[in-house]
Amino acid sequence: MAHYPNLSRRGFLTRTAAVGGLLAVPGALTACSKTDEGGAAKAEGGKGVLDKLKEQGFVRVAYANEAPYGYKEGDELKGEAPTLHREIFKALGVDELRPTLSEWDGLIPGLQAGKYDVISAGMAITPERCANALFSEPEFISPTAMMVGKGNPEGLTDLASAKQAGVTIGVMSGAVEGDYAEGAGIDGGKIKTLQSSQDGADAVKAGRVQAFLLTGISLRWLAKTNPETQVTDPFLPELNGVKQYSPGGAVFRKGSEDLRDAFNEQLKKITSDKQRFVGLIGQYGFTETEVPPAELKTADLCKG
Helix, strand or coil: CCCCCCCCCCCCCCCCCCCCCHHHCHHHHHHCHHHHHHHCCCHHHHECHHHHHHHHCEEEEEECCECCCEEEECCEEECHHHHHHHHHHHHCCCCEEEEEECCHHHHHHHHHCCCCCEEEEEEECCHHHHCCCEECCCCECCCEEEEEECCCCCCCCCHHHHHHHCCCEEEECCCCHHHHHHHCCCCHHHEEEECCHHHHHHHHHHCCCCEEEEEHHHHHHHHCCCCCEEECCCECCEECCEECCCCEEEEECCCCHHHHHHHHHHHHHHHCCHHHHHHHHHHHCCCHHHCCCCCCCHHHHHHC
């Protein structure tokens, strides 16, 4: 059986980690403000960040070893973000990604401290994070899905069908899927909290829950090592009438607007071509369902 890095929520949708660990390292947020104000933008003799990267021939990227977003297998950096970013940076004239492993909570503080140029970890775009870093346009969205038993015996398709069937739903501890289930009117007694994604798969296989709720991306990856299960088609849950796209993107240090803008130009060429998008990162469980809609903009996501 293949071994994959720990598939956790990466703070992706949890309230407690919504600021990407910024509260955990407060000193790092203020210590590099001078760099943020201009040092990054005009590196070495007034040149922009992208010009510097082109000259040196590599870009420093951070990853958190979280499959399928960014992880190492042997000596090879793999996953959604490094694969997309490698393609984009090659188009920009920067041929090499030089990876740095970081704990999830340290990704943004490390970026601000100048340890790397880009976070390649599938980080969710939130207003709290936007206050401390620059995000690309969405490089993917994360519709929700359900892991169910083989054959989907309850015929579940979304939360409305789960409510109607009266089944028990599993959700990750602290993750927003619990809110999705409650928002859909599922009784609290029918929502079971689990500590890890594998716990969710095990609960489905044992019949303790009839469905485990998570992003379709994560569930399809999890199903690789849990063949007794299957994953429903993704759907967009709503909270207070608002569709939950859960988009993620690349992250840059403030002052790197030139790099971010050039990156976005190349990213658009990929996200506007579904066949190319799936061709690049389909191996990591990404489908046309994860292609971000053109109208979904980071500027709006940063406003909250």
